[in-house]
Structure formats: structure tokens, C-alpha cells
Amino acid sequence: xxxxxxxxxxxxxxxxxxxxxxxxxxxxxxxxxxxxxxxxxxxxxxxxxxxxxxxxxxxxxxxxxxxxxxxxxxxxxxxxxxxxxxxxxxxxxxxxxxxxxxxxxxxxxxxxxxxxxxxxxxxxxxxxxxxxxxxxxxxxxxxxxxxxxxxxxxxxxxxxxxxxxxxxxxxxxxxxxxxxxxxxxxxxxxxxxxxxxxxxxxxxxxxxxxxxxxxxxxxxxxxxxxxxxxxxxxxxxxxxxxxxxxxxxxxxxxxxxxxxxxxxxxxxxxxxxxxxxxxxxxxxxxxxx
Amino acid sequence: xxxxxxxxxxxxxxxxxxxxxxxxxxxxxxxxxxxxxxxxxxxxxxxxxxxxxxxxxxxxxxxxxxxxxxxxxxxxxxxxxxxxxxxxxxxxxxxxxxxxxxxxxxxxxxxxxxxxxxxxxxxxxxxxxxxxxxxxxxxxxxxxxxxxxxxxxxxxxxxxxxxxxxxxxxxxxxxxxxxxxxxxxxxxxxxxxxxxxxxxxxxxxxxxxxxxxxxxxxxxxxxxxxxxxxxxxxxxx
Numbered sequence: 081x082x083x084x085x086x087x088x089x090x091x092x093x094x095x096x097x098x099x100x101x102x103x104x105x106x107x108x109x110x111x112x113x114x115x116x117x118x119x120x121x122x123x124x125x126x127x128x129x130x131x132x133x134x135x136x137x138x139x140x141x142x143x144x145x146x147x148x149x150x151x152x153x154x155x156x157x158x159x160x161x162x163x164x165x166x167x168x169x170x171x172x173x174x175x176x177x178x179x180x181x182x183x184x185x186x187x188x189x190x191x192x193x194x195x196x197x198x199x200x201x202x203x204x205x206x207x208x209x210x211x212x213x214x215x216x217x218x219x220x221x222x223x224x225x226x227x228x229x230x231x232x233x234x235x236x237x238x239x240x241x242x243x244x245x246x247x248x249x250x251x252x253x254x255x256x257x258x259x260x261x262x263x264x265x266x267x268x269x270x271x272x273x274x275x276x277x278x279x280x281x282x283x284x285x286x287x288x289x290x291x292x293x294x295x296x297x298x299x300x301x302x303x304x305x306x307x308x309x310x311x312x313x314x315x316x317x318x319x320x321x322x323x324x325x326x327x328x329x330x331x332x333x334x335x336x337x338x339x340x341x342x343x344x345x346x347x348x349x350x351x352x353x354x355x356x357x358x359x360x361x362x363x364x365x366x367x368x369x
Numbered sequence: 370x371x372x373x374x375x376x377x378x379x380x381x382x383x384x385x386x387x388x389x390x391x392x393x394x395x396x397x398x399x400x401x402x403x404x405x406x407x408x409x410x411x412x413x414x415x416x417x418x419x420x421x422x423x424x425x426x427x428x429x430x431x432x433x434x435x436x437x438x439x440x441x442x443x444x445x446x447x448x449x450x451x452x453x454x455x456x457x458x459x460x461x462x463x464x465x466x467x468x469x470x471x472x473x474x475x476x477x478x479x480x481x482x483x484x485x486x487x488x489x490x491x492x493x494x495x496x497x498x499x500x501x502x503x504x505x506x507x508x509x510x511x512x513x514x515x516x517x518x519x520x521x522x523x524x525x526x527x528x529x530x531x532x533x534x535x536x537x538x539x540x541x542x543x544x545x546x547x548x549x550x551x552x553x554x555x556x557x558x559x560x561x562x563x564x565x566x567x568x569x570x571x572x573x574x575x576x577x578x579x580x581x582x583x584x585x586x587x588x589x590x591x592x593x594x595x596x597x598x599x600x601x602x603x604x605x606x
Binding site: 244250251260262 | 445451465
């Protein structure tokens with residue numbers, strides 16, 4: 081029963097990892113941009129949530145009404161103002177610029193909020209749970225996070241495959257020069273993709289801030305989890321990203337059962353095993369070239 | 370209301386570069402409303418480069434390209450397309466992630482009004498209706514070309530540019546593709562075809578330009594040009 085409990089908690093944790101990873105997967109898919117600052121943007125969202133909750137006293141989940149559109153706006157401006165200029169045949173400029181952005185975000189957060197660890201208080205929600213039998217309890221909050229991840233991915237799938245914007249995303253991803261011949265303004269489409277990605281980041285950052293302690297320095301580790309989830313799942317597949325997050329979460333939960341320090345290591349080992357056995361991930365998007 | 374200009378497209382001293390390499394050396398060319406103009410020339414003569422410059426895929430100066438009386442040389446591709454120029458690119462370049470129908474509908478992204486809707490494209494090329502859910506790149510070469518033409522028409526262009534329609538296709542397919550050009554023209558679209566196949570080009574065109582090493586080496590009506598003139602202008606010998 082203890083193992084079953086660990087697996088359930090791991091699956092639910094996987095939802096958070098999937099949220100970390102979804103934005104990364106989306107922007108890589110649409111514009112082949114590897115955003116090294118992704119983890120720091122998650123932490124930025126967490127601090128924006130903290131500032132708002134401390135400033136106004138609203139519940140963290142209510143703060144999402146503001147944080148999600150604010151992060152989306154930041155995403156649009158960031159892409160339009162900086163990242164679009166780095167895109168081209170060479171993949172190095174976006175890597176360098178987002179790496180620089182990562183350092184800038186960390187230091188600004190350090191300057192404004194200090195290096196202290198913080199936590200978003202969600203009141204009774206943090207401990208509320210549904211008891212299943214005597215030994216297993218599912219926390220309401222982890223469940224909400226997991227269901228949000230499923231919901232976000234379902235919505236993104238709908239956007240990608242059922243809307244005009246989604247068709248433009250996929251076409252631009254295939255061939256942005258020919259997409260321009262359809263009348264698509266790539267700069268705008270890329271900025272919309274980044275806005276969408278950072279809207280999901282806002283959700284991920286706020287959930288993370290309720291679940292764990294955070295400080296300005298933890299962004300790169302979140303980036304690593306996000307990368308691992310994306311690669312386990314297979315590049316370009318959003319449902320695969322959810323599966324990747326779940327595998328990572330379950331591996332960590334099982335690792336923690338073996339050894340208190342084994343949690344993080346077990347996640348990385350699971351990633352390594354998938355990478356060796358299935359270098360393209362478990363659910364790579366099949367494409368005609 | 371003033372009448373629309375009779376010259377749809379005009380280039381003046383158009384130059385184009387790939388890095389340091391100059392591919393076009395001052396092209397002066399004009400296309401009248403409702404005309405079908407063919408650009409012929411050997412491989413590397415600058416025909417495709419010319420089309421790429423017109424649609425803004427290669428940079429040019431503001432005044433070097435005029436479309437419907439407005440200078441467009443400085444505009445990016447997506448704005449030029451929205452003004453009413455569509456390109457059927459060399460090699461079709463359908464989007465592999467999109468179905469045939471999605472490829473066609475994406476052509477209408479700019480939402481220009483006009484006679485071309487998906488039903489009309491399906492009438493022109495019924496096979497695209499049958500294979501609507503197939504990924505565009507799973508079609509045969511000829512079907513892909515039909516899809517690429519249909520996709521360009523979906524934007525309801527004033528000017529349709531076709532780059533090497535016949536490339537790599539069987540003669541029977543090429544005849545089918547060229548048979549639809551008069552239908553397209555009859556809807557009021559002006560057409561420019563770039564072709565290596567001289568006979569095909571001369572059979573459909575009202576006027577012909579021959580390019581050689583980035584310059585116009587000959588121009589005129591097909592019936593005015595002798596075989597010798599064309600051969601000299603085409604091969605440079």
C-alpha cells in the first residue's frame with residue numbers, strides 16, 4: 081500500500097512537471113527555440129504571485145486571474161522585442177540570449193526579493209485530502225494541479241489542431257518562409273506562441289510556489305525537470321510531455337522511498353534510461369519529411 | 370472611383386543578391402492586368418530569384434517593385450501576399466504537418482475576398498476533395514502541385530506567380546496543370562509563369578521574357594519571336 085501511495089503521489093507530482101514542460105515544448109515546437117530562461121520565468125511567475133498575494137491578500141489561486149495574463153503579456157513583449165531578433169539559421173544566438181535572460185531574471189529577483197526562501201500560503205487547501213482506504217490519501221491540491229495539467233494540454237491540443245492560429249503554428253513550425261507566403265506574420269505568430277507558453281508558466285509557477293519553498297536561484301533545476309519531461313515524452317508531443325512528467329514524478333516518488341536523498345537522482349536515472357532505450361522519447365511526433 | 374491601374378506588376382532596375390553574389394542585374398519587367406506572362410531561361414538565369422524578390426523573400430529597394438501602382442519593394446513577404454500576390458513555389462513546399470484541406474485553408478489566412486473558395490478549388494482539382502484528410506506531402510507530385518496551386522488561389526490573388534509548375538512531372542500531368550491556367554485567368558487573375566520548358570511557356574503566354582544570367586535577354590509576343598531568337602536568348606549562343 082505504501083508503494084501504491086508513492087506511485088499515486090508521483091503521478092500527481094508529474095502533473096506539475098508536465099506544466100513546467102508544456103510551455104518549453106510548445107515554443108520549441110513552433111519556433112525551434114530552446115528557452116534556457118524557462119525555469120527562471122517559472123520562478124518569476126511565482127514571485128509575481130507572491131507580490132500580489134502579499135500586497136492584496138487574495139488567495140494564490142485567485143491571483144492567477146492577474147498573473148496569467150501578465151505573464152502572457154511579458155511573453156508577447158519578450159518575443160517581439162528580443163527573441164525574434166535572435167531567430168535564424170544559427171541556433172546559438174537564442175541559446176545565448178535566453179541564457180543571459182536567465183541570469184538577469186535571477187539577479188533582479190535576488191535584488192527585489194532577497195535570497196530568502198518563500199512560500200505561497202493557500203490555507204486549508206494545502207492539507208485538504210480525500211482518504212481512500214486507511215493508508216492512502218489524495219491531496220486536493222496535488223489533484224487540482226494534475227487535473228489542471230490535463231486540462232491545459234487538452235486545450236492546447238484543441239488550439240493546435242482546431243483553430244486557425246493552431247494551423248498557423250504548425251505551418252510556421254514546418255517552414256516559416258513558406259508560411260509567410262500564406263500571409264502569416266511570423267513575428268506575431270511566434271509572439272503569440274510565447275504568450276501562450278508563459279500563460280502556462282504562470283500556472284506552473286503559482287502551483288510550484290504553493291507546493292514547495294522557492295527562491296530566486298531554483299529556476300535552472302525547474303528547467304532541467306521540464307527538459308527531462310519533454311524529452312522522455314518525445315519532442316513535439318504534448319500528451320507525451322504529460323506522460324514524461326508523470327514518469328519523472330513516479331520515479332522521484334519511488335526513489336524517495338528507497339532513500340531520502342534518492343528522489344532527485346531517481347528522476348535523472350529514469351530520464352537516462354529512456355534516453356538510452358528510446359532516444360526520440362516515448363511518443364515522438366511522426367512527421368513526413 | 371479611379372480605374373485600377375492597367376499595369377499590375379512593374380519592376381524597375383530590380384537587383385537581387387545572395388550574400389555577395391549578385392543574381393539579378395537590373396530587371397525591367399511589366400505585367401498588364403489579365404495577361405499571362407511567361408519567364409523562360411536556363412537553370413540559374415535568375416527566374417526563381419526574380420519571383421522571390423517580387424514576393425519579398427529577398428530584400429529589394431522600395432521603388433524597385435511596384436504592384437497596382439504602389440511601391441512594395443521594401444515590404445516583408447506576408448504583407449505583399451496580403452496585398453494580392455500569391456506564389457506557387459518551386460518544389461510545391463506543402464506543409465508536412467497539415468492535411469491537404471488544412472494546406473488549402475491556410476492559403477486563405479489573409480482573408481482576401483474573391484471568387485476562390487475551397488469548393489471552387491475542389492471543382493478545379495477534384496482529387497483534392499477526395500484526399501482532403503491526407504497529409505499534403507503524401508500526395509503524388511502532380512497532386513502536390515495541384516494542392517500548391519489551390520493553396521495560392523485560396524488567397525484570391527490579383528497576381529499569381531507560378532515557379533516551375535512542370536518540374537519533375539509527367540507530360541500528361543503538366544498538360545492537366547497548364548489546362549487550368551485559362552480558367553484562373555478567366556476569374557480575373559493575372560498570371561506569371563516561370564518555366565524551363567519553352568514550348569509549354571510559349572503555348573500559354575501572351576508575352577514572354579527570356580532571362581539570361583540575371584538580365585532580360587529577350588522579350589515579346591510568342592508569335593513575334595523566331596526560334597533562333599529564343600535559342601540565342603535562352604542559351605546565349
